[in-house]
Every structure is written in structure tokens, then in C-alpha cells.
Amino acid sequence: MSNTVAVASHPEPDNNYWTAGYGLKSWLLTTDHKRIAILYLIMISVFFVIGGLFAVLIRLELLTPAGDLVSSDTYNKLFTLHGLVMIFFFLIPSIPAVMGNFLIPIMIGARDLAFPRINLLSWYVFAIGGMTTFAVVLFGGVDTGWTFYTPYSSTYSKTAVGLTAIGVFITGFSSILTGLNFVVTIHKMRAPGLTWFRLPLFVWAHYATSLIMLIGTPVVAITILLVFLERVFGVGIFDPALGGDPVLFQHLFWFYSHPAVYIMILPSMGVISEVVACFSRKRIFGYGFVAFSSLAIAVLGFLIWGHHMFTSGQSILAGMVFSILTMLVAIPSAVKVFNWTATMYKGSISFETPMIYVFGFLGLFTVGGLTGLFLGALGLDVHVHDTYFVVAHFHYIMVGGAIMGYLAALHFWWPKITGKLYSEAWAKLSAIIIFIGFNLTFFPQFLVGYLGMPRRYHVYPDEFQIFHILSTAGASILAIGYAFPAFYLIWSLFRGEAAPANPWNAKGLEWTVPSPPPKHNFDTIPVVKEEAYDYSRLEEEVV
Amino acid sequence: MLSNIQILPEVASTMAGKVDALYFFITAVSVFFFLLVMLLVTFFAIKFRRRSKDERPEPIHGSLKLELLWTVIPFILGMAMFGWGAVLYFDMFTPPVEGMNIYVVGKQWMWKIQHPEGNREINELHVPVGTPVKLIMTSEDVIHSFFVPAFRMKMDVLPGRYTTAWFEATKPGKYHLFCAEYCGTKHSQMTGSVYAMEPVDYQDWLERESVATLSMAQAGEQLYNQLGCGTCHAQEAEPRGPSLYGLHGRAVELLTGNAITADDSYIRESILLPAAKLVAGYGPLMPTYKGQVNEEELLRLVAYIKSLNLDTEDSTSESRGGKELKEHRNE
Ligand code: HEM
Numbered sequence: 125m126s127n128t129v130a131v132a133s134h135p136e137p138d139n140n141y142w143t144a145g146y147g148l149k150s151w152l153l154t155t156d157h158k159r160i161a162i163l164y165l166i167m168i169s170v171f172f173v174i175g176g177l178f179a180v181l182i183r184l185e186l187l188t189p190a191g192d193l194v195s196s197d198t199y200n201k202l203f204t205l206h207g208l209v210m211i212f213f214f215l216i217p218s219i220p221a222v223m224g225n226f227l228i229p230i231m232i233g234a235r236d237l238a239f240p241r242i243n244l245l246s247w248y249v250f251a252i253g254g255m256t257t258f259a260v261v262l263f264g265g266v267d268t269g270w271t272f273y274t275p276y277s278s279t280y281s282k283t284a285v286g287l288t289a290i291g292v293f294i295t296g297f298s299s300i301l302t303g304l305n306f307v308v309t310i311h312k313m314r315a316p317g318l319t320w321f322r323l324p325l326f327v328w329a330h331y332a333t334s335l336i337m338l339i340g341t342p343v344v345a346i347t348i349l350l351v352f353l354e355r356v357f358g359v360g361i362f363d364p365a366l367g368g369d370p371v372l373f374q375h376l377f378w379f380y381s382h383p384a385v386y387i388m389i390l391p392s393m394g395v396i397s398e399v400v401a402c403f404s405r406k407r408i409f410g411y412g413f414v415a416f417s418s419l420a421i422a423v424l425g426f427l428i429w430g431h432h433m434f435t436s437g438q439s440i441l442a443g444m445v446f447s448i449l450t451m452l453v454a455i456p457s458a459v460k461v462f463n464w465t466a467t468m469y470k471g472s473i474s475f476e477t478p479m480i481y482v483f484g485f486l487g488l489f490t491v492g493g494l495t496g497l498f499l500g501a502l503g504l505d506v507h508v509h510d511t512y513f514v515v516a517h518f519h520y521i522m523v524g525g526a527i528m529g530y531l532a533a534l535h536f537w538w539p540k541i542t543g544k545l546y547s548e549a550w551a552k553l554s555a556i557i558i559f560i561g562f563n564l565t566f567f568p569q570f571l572v573g574y575l576g577m578p579r580r581y582h583v584y585p586d587e588f589q590i591f592h593i594l595s596t597a598g599a600s601i602l603a604i605g606y607a608f609p610a611f612y613l614i615w616s617l618f619r620g621e622a623a624p625a626n627p628w629n630a631k632g633l634e635w636t637v638p639s640p641p642p643k644h645n646f647d648t649i650p651v652v653k654e655e656a657y658d659y660s661r662l663e664e665e666v667v
Numbered sequence: 668m669l670s671n672i673q674i675l676p677e678v679a680s681t682m683a684g685k686v687d688a689l690y691f692f693i694t695a696v697s698v699f700f701f702l703l704v705m706l707l708v709t710f711f712a713i714k715f716r717r718r719s720k721d722e723r724p725e726p727i728h729g730s731l732k733l734e735l736l737w738t739v740i741p742f743i744l745g746m747a748m749f750g751w752g753a754v755l756y757f758d759m760f761t762p763p764v765e766g767m768n769i770y771v772v773g774k775q776w777m778w779k780i781q782h783p784e785g786n787r788e789i790n791e792l793h794v795p796v797g798t799p800v801k802l803i804m805t806s807e808d809v810i811h812s813f814f815v816p817a818f819r820m821k822m823d824v825l826p827g828r829y830t831t832a833w834f835e836a837t838k839p840g841k842y843h844l845f846c847a848e849y850c851g852t853k854h855s856q857m858t859g860s861v862y863a864m865e866p867v868d869y870q871d872w873l874e875r876e877s878v879a880t881l882s883m884a885q886a887g888e889q890l891y892n893q894l895g896c897g898t899c900h901a902q903e904a905e906p907r908g909p910s911l912y913g914l915h916g917r918a919v920e921l922l923t924g925n926a927i928t929a930d931d932s933y934i935r936e937s938i939l940l941p942a943a944k945l946v947a948g949y950g951p952l953m954p955t956y957k958g959q960v961n962e963e964e965l966l967r968l969v970a971y972i973k974s975l976n977l978d979t980e981d982s983t984s985e986s987r988g989g990k991e992l993k994e995h996r997n998e
């Protein structure tokens with residue numbers, strides 16, 4: 125390949141990271157970032173299935189207005205565990221810990237992350253946090269909601285809040301370690317010639333994400349520790365009966381958890397940039413604006429936590445400041461959407477599965493972002509706050525946006541990661557099923573939310589039922605859509621055609637190494653001589 | 668069945684229509700941008716679809732003009748939404764001076780409501796239409812949130828302090844009352860109804876349902892005497908505690924030198940944690956009443972202390988309610 129000097133000497137094709145060692149021990153003690161990514165992939169997939177099962181039960185319960193399937197306490201535990209598992213154990217680690225781990229070193233021309241052993245440690249920390257959460261289920265579950273609002277969580281709840289707090293606390297350290305590793309790696313280990321503005325936007329997005337992980341996670345860790353102290357030792361921090369302030373908790377919690385929503389979406393945005401460029405054969409329109417909008421989001425994201433508290437009794441002035449900043453943070457998101465769209469202009473667009481997911485992402489993320497404006501507008505948020513409108517908003521962004529991005533990534537880099545090709549037909553079919561199921565599940569929730577249906581309700585007035593029926597029907601379709609990839613992807617591992625090094629004819633260093641990549645990625649460190657996404661210089665189709 | 672699916676809640680307060688107007692505005696902007704992006708994506712996808720494997724489109728690096736355009740237009744629209752929303756928010760949380768007060772205590776899992784006239788209800792709230800109703804709310808345990816969709820009104824109800832909100836019903840009817848902040852097992856059953864009534868019907872209801880013989884302020888006075896507050900707060904030459912007449916709404920000078928306006932929360936705190944904010948010129952004499960009075964009783968004490976203003980000025984609803992009831996009883 126013209127731009128790098130690495131490609132000439134491929135190692136033997138079967139000398140790759142999968143075959144570099146056999147046996148459980150070779151996996152559990154590996155420091156290879158690619159193997160650690162696989163370990164993460166397995167673990168978060170398990171969590172996704174578990175979180176999904178909770179969701180199925182929630183949707184079934186809501187099919188009828190009465191609480192007939194499970195008791196109120198069980199229902200409350202279901203939505204709490206669903207939120208906890210999906211956010212802390214699936215979505216936050218999903219793209220960074222799997223795709224970022226696997227790809228960042230290769231994308232920047234390095235042989236591994238800066239601290240390979242810390243990388244393995246972060247997986248173990250994550251696993252311990254995950255096991256703690258399993259233990260919570262065994263000890264009867266937890267019912268505070270993923271938001272742990274005090275004084276309910278610190279004093280009143282009779283469930284395993286303490287253990288859950290420990291689990292989330294531990295898991296936070298895995299984020300911190302991953303973030304630290306990425307920041308140092310991106311600063312220090314770029315190949316010669318790979319300047320900041322030649323980096324793939326996927327790397328920029330992960331850089332911004334890592335900053336948030338580093339700055340924000342300690343705050344939530346401390347907050348959760350404080351809840352633990354109050355609950356176990358009766359130290360008065362949040363419960364007014366002990367002289368504490370319950371709203372203080374909300375400030376601390378959202379100081380992390382608002383930026384955390386960007387931990388979930390920024391990596392996805394990075395994926396979209398890669399995929400849209402590849403399947404349009406174009407440089408990303410306005411590369412610099414897309415890169416800096418990630419940083420703008422990361423910075424502004426820390427200043428708008430108060431938009432979760434417009435009805436909690438904060439002053440009108442504080443509400444106004446948070447509202448205006450919330451409107452500002454929507455702008456970099458809009459800028460990205462416009463730039464992706466413009467990238468397609470005069471491109472050469474093809475419709476393989478990853479691109480289908482990008483179309484899905486664009487539609488759903490746009491709805492999610494636009495409905496954020498409804499929530500950021502003070503007087504309107506007062507009405508829709510804590511209703512299904514909010515539930516719909518964040519599912520459009522986190523499931524419609526972030527998970528679509530994750531699936532796009534999984535399908536885009538699957539041949540690279542596994543060396544196998546999956547069935548395009550099945551993959552496209554499932555993408556379409558997911559898109560339809562998703563909209564049927566969550567669009568009605570905007571309507572029922574505006575009508576006044578509060579969230580976290582086990583029973584509800586009859587007039588809301590029709591919306592819940594639609595939603596449950598959609599969720600059934602969605603579940604089928606999500607089950608498909610599990611089958612055809614695993615199938616491809618055993619029966620799939622071998623993937624060439626660059627099946628999509630894409631740009632980027634990861635496509636210059638064989639699929640799957642060799643243990644140390646590169647024999648010789650490549651020298652980068654061109655900008656990212658230089659598709660005009662794409663050499664002839666290899667197939 | 669499909670024909671009678673509603674997608675807007677009932678419009679039953681002065682705020683409801685205004686909130687809906689903002690909702691329509693943001694919906695219109697959103698639909699416009701959504702369609703714009705979707706049409707462009709579809710159009711580009713079709714027009715520029717790959718026709719041959721060898722296509723190598725010319726790179727386009729970007730356009731500063733376009734970037735400015737799609738930064739500035741969303742910015743302007745965002746600021747419009749902010750401004751509009753802020754005006755509504757200001758209205759929602761700035762109760763008009765006239766109007767009546769209702770006292771709300773939330774607890775797991777019920778709403779306890781007291782009218783100044785002394786009427787009490789649980790999970791029901793009767794109000795007249797055409798009168799601003801100010802809610803003074805607190806919680807006995809965890810955080811709850813008082814939510815009436817038909818009024819587009821919601822406010823968190825916190826333990827340890829008073830929060831306020833207001834609405835003015837415009838249309839008689841029965842409306843949902845929800846707890847919107849998750850509060851434990853029966854959060855979804857912490858619901859009730861708001862009955863908006865014509866003023867005459869409301870007066871009827873007050874009289875018909877009036878099992879209480881005392882107004883809130885009178886009940887507060889009784890408590891005040893039982894607890895012996897008067898031993899220190901009496902109107903005498905050298906009282907041990909400051910006079911409570913005219914206290915509500917007045918600026919109080921504290922020992923620390925700061926001044927603070929004596930609102931409901933301040934009075935509540937003075938009773939529960941007297942030492943927290945000592946009044947200038949007085950020592951830490953007053954005992955705490957924490958554990959001796961519950962939130963509902965506290966509200967009555969507050970109502971009583973507020974009523975002590977009336978001897979000087981006669982304006983708030985406490986007096987009207989109280990006096991009307993007195994007259995009524997005297998008949
Ligand atoms: C694009 C601009 C966005 C704006 C203007 C926005 C605005 C808001 C606002 C104002 C709320 C509070 C609503 C309420 O509770 O009443 C909210 C809630 C939420 N948003 Fe967004 N948002 C945006 C993007 C995102 C993104 C990117 C994510 C996640 C990936 C996200 C996830 C959430 C979540 C999880 C909640 C609810 C948290 C909870 O209460 O459990 N939002 N959003």
C-alpha cells in the first residue's frame with residue numbers, strides 16, 4: 125500500500141492473536157489488547173442478555189394497567205437492575221472497552237496500549253464489579269432505580285443497596301483505568317507521521333470519552349461511597365433526618381451521570397464517522413469540526429448536570445443557567461449530524477450492513493437529540509420531567525444512537541476481529557427488524573409521556589394502555605432483531621468465509637494488517653504519510 | 668377505539684395552554700430538522716449510490732460557510748427555546764400574591780392535604796377554578812413529586828424543607844394527581860385526584876366536608892398553647908423570646924449579623940433546630956421540638972404564626988378562610 129511501509133512483510137496468516145496461545149490461561153492472563161477486547165466482548169454480551177431479560181419482564185408487566193405479573197417490589201427491582209446493568213455493565217464499556225481496546229492501538233500504529241497490564245487489570249476490576257452485581261441479585265436485588273436518589277437509597281430502601289454501591293464503585297475504577305490507558309496511548313504512541321489531525325475520528329471520540337471517564341468517574345465513586353457511609357454508619361450527609369441535604373446527592377450524582385451519557389454516545393459517534401466515510405468513499409466533511417465538537421461536548425457536558433433537577437427546588441436563576449448551557453450542548457451534536465450528512469454528498473455510497481446501521485443511527489439519534497431540546501426548555505421540562513417522555517428520549521439516544529453505533533462497529537470490524545465474514549443478507553434483515561422494533565417500542569412513549577404517564581410506574585391508569593401495548597409489541601420485535609446477530613455472528617465463526625485484510629476497501633491502518641491481526645499488530649511500525657479517510661487515493665479493489 | 672386516542676392531556680389550568688404552545692413550537696422545529704436530515708440522507712443515498720467499484724469521488728474538505736450556517740441557526744433556535752421556556756418557568760414558580768394556600772404533606776405512599784379552613788383530605792384535592800392555589804409542600808420521609816398533568820404542573824416534595832408551586836385551574840373536572848419521583852414500593856399507587864370546582868361548589872364542599880371544627884391557624888394556636896410556646900414568646904415587656912407578631916415575611920436580624928427573610932421554611936427550622944439560626948439579641952434558650960410535632964402539626968404552627976400578621980394587615984387567605992369559618996360557626 126502506498127502510504128505505509130508496514131504491509132510488505134505479512135506474518136504467516138495463521139500466526140494471529142487467536143492462535144498465539146491456547147487454553148484458558150493464555151486468555152485470562154493475556155496482556156494483548158485484542159484478547160482483552162474479546163474478554164470484554166464476552167462479558168458485556170452476557171450482561172446485555174441479562175439486562176434484556178429484565179426489560180422483557182418490565183414490558184410484559186406493563187401490557188396491562190394492573191400489576192398482575194409481578195409484585196410492586198419485584199417490578200421496582202426489575203427496572204433498577206435493568207438500568208444498572210445496561211448503563212454500567214453494558215453501554216459504558218461497550219464501544220470503548222471492546223472496539224476501542226481492539227482498535228485504538230492498531231489505528232494509531234502501535235503494538236499495544238501504553239499499559240497492557242493495567243488493561244488486563246481493568247478487565248478484572250470490571251469482572252469483580254460485575255460479580256458483585258450478580259451477588260446483589262442473589263441477595264434479593266435492589267430497588268432504588270439506577271439513580272440512587274437519597275434519602276430513599278441511603279435510609280429507606282430495605283434492599284441490598286450497600287452491596288450494589290460497592291459493585292458500582294468497583295466498576296468505576298475499571299472505567300478510570302481504561303480512560304487513563306487511552307489518554308496516555310493516544311498522546312504517546314502514535315506512529316511517526318500520525319499527527320493529531322491525521323487521527324481517525326474514532327480515536328478523537330475516544331480521547332474525549334476518556335477525559336470524561338477520568339474526570340467524572342471519581343466524583344460518582346465518592347458520591348456512592350457517601351451513600352454507603354450514610355447507610356451503613358449513619359453519617360448524616362443526604363438524609364435531612366440526620367442533618368443532611370437530599371438534593372446535594374442529586375448534584376453530585378448528575379455531575380458525573382450527565383457527562384456519563386456522553387461516555388455512552390461519543391464512541392458511537394466515532395464509529396459513525398469511520399463507517400460513513402468508508403461507505404461513501406469520502407473524507408469526513410469538516411473533519412476539524414467533527415473532532416472539536418467531541419471535545420466541546422466533553423467540556424460542556426460537565427456544566428449542565430442541573431437540567432436533571434428543574435423541579436427539585438433549585439433557584440430559577442440556576443435553572444436558567446443550566447437550561448441555556450443545555451441548549452448549547454445540543455449544537456455540537458447537530459454539527460456532527462450535518463457533517464455526516466454532507467459527507468455523503470457526491471460520494472460513492474454503498475449499502476453494506478454497517479452503513480444500514482448508520483442510516484438507523486442518523487434517524488434515531490436525530491430524534492433523541494431533538495427531544496433533548498424539549499427537556500432543556502425549562503417550562504416544558506417541568507411537565508415532562510420524570511415521565512415516559514424522558515424514558516423515550518434517552519432510549520432514542522442510548523439504544524437508537526449508542527447501540528446502533530455499537531452494532532455498526534461490530535459489523536464493520538467483525539471481519540477484522542475474527543477473520544470471518546458473516547451473512548450480509550441476515551445481517552441486513554436484522555438491522556431492519558431492529559429499526560422497526562425500536563421505533564414501535566419507544567415512539568409511543570413520547571406520546572404517553574406527554575399525556576402524563578410517570579416513569580417507574582408498576583400500575584397505571586387505563587387510558588394509557590394502548591401506548592403500552594404498542595410498546596410491548598415493538599419490544600418483542602426488537603428482541604427478535606437483537607437475537608439474530610447472536611446466531612449469524614457465532615455461525616460465521618465456525619462456518620464463515622475467511623475475511624481478507626480489507627473487505628470493505630476501507631482506509632485506516634487497521635485495514636493494512638491481516639484479518640485477524642497478528643499478535644503484535646505490526647512487524648514494522650508504519651509511517652503515516654497521508655490524512656485520514658483519503659479515499660481518493662484508494663488503490664484498486666482487492667477482491 | 669383508535670379514534671378516541673388522545674395525544675394531548677386535558678388543558679385545565681392557566682399554564683397548560685402556554686406549555687402546549689411551546690411544545691408545538693419545538694415539535695415544529697424538530698420535525699423540520701428531522702425531515703431535512705432524512706430527506707438529504709435519502710436523496711444523497713440514491714443520487715450518489717455506487718455505480719461502479721472503481722469510483723473514486725473527489726474529496727471535499729468542508730466549508731466554513733456551511734459550518735457557520737449550521738452552528739448559528741441551531742444556536743438562534745436554541746436560544747429562542749431557552750427564552751420561551753425560561754419565561755414559562757418564571758411564571759410557574761412565582762405565585763401571584765393573591766390566592767389561597769394549600770398545605771401538602773407527602774409520605775410513603777399517600778398525599779395528606781390540609782386546607783386553611785381546617786378541611787383535610789387524603790389523596791384528593793378540591794380546589795376552586797379561577798383562583799390561584801399555592802401549594803406549600805413537604806415530605807415526612809423520602810422525596811416525592813406532586814404532578815398534575817392537566818395543569819402541566821410538577822414540583823418535588825422534599826423532606827426537611829418546604830417547596831412551593833402554584834396553579835390556577837380553569838376548567839371544572841376531575842384530574843389525575845401522580846407522584847412523579849420514585850419513592851419505593853407503592854410509588855405507582857401514590858396517586859389521587861384533583862377536583863376543580865366552581866367557586867360556589869367549592870364553598871359548599873368546604874362546609875359539607877368540614878369535619879374539623881378548627882381552621883388550621885386555630886389548630887395551630889391550640890398546639891402553640893399546649894407546647895407552651897407562649898411562656899417565652901408572650902407579648903410582654905421583657906419576653907424571653909422574640910415576638911412572633913408580624914414575623915412572617917419580615918427580615919430577621921441574626922446573631923451572626925446576617926439578615927434573613929422569615930418564610931415558612933425559616934419558621935419551620937426555628938421550631939425544629941432553634942440553635943441553627945439564632946435571632947440577634949437572644950440566647951440559645953429555645954428547646955428543639957423535633958420529634959414532638961409531626962409535619963402536619965408543624966404546618967399548623969406555621970399557619971398560626973402567619974395568622975399573627977393579620978392583626979396588623981388583613982390580606983392573606985388564611986384570615987379569609989379562618990374568619991369565614993368562624994362566622995359560619997357563629998351562625
Ligand atoms: C443532544 C443533546 C441533548 C440534550 C439537549 C439533552 C437533554 C436532556 C435533559 C434536559 C434531560 C433531563 C430530562 C428530565 O429528567 O426531565 C435529559 C435526560 C436524559 N438524557 Fe439527554 N440530552 C441530550 C443528549 C443525550 C445523550 C447524548 C444521552 C445519552 C447517550 C442522553 C441521555 C439521557 C438520559 C439517560 C437521561 C435521563 C436520566 C434519568 O433521569 O434517568 N441525553 N436529557
Ligand SMILES: [Cu+2]
Pocket residue numbers: 381382385428429431432
Ligand atoms: Cu443530562
Ligand SMILES: [Cu+2]
Pocket residue numbers: 810811812846847848849850851853854855857
Ligand atoms: Cu413516588
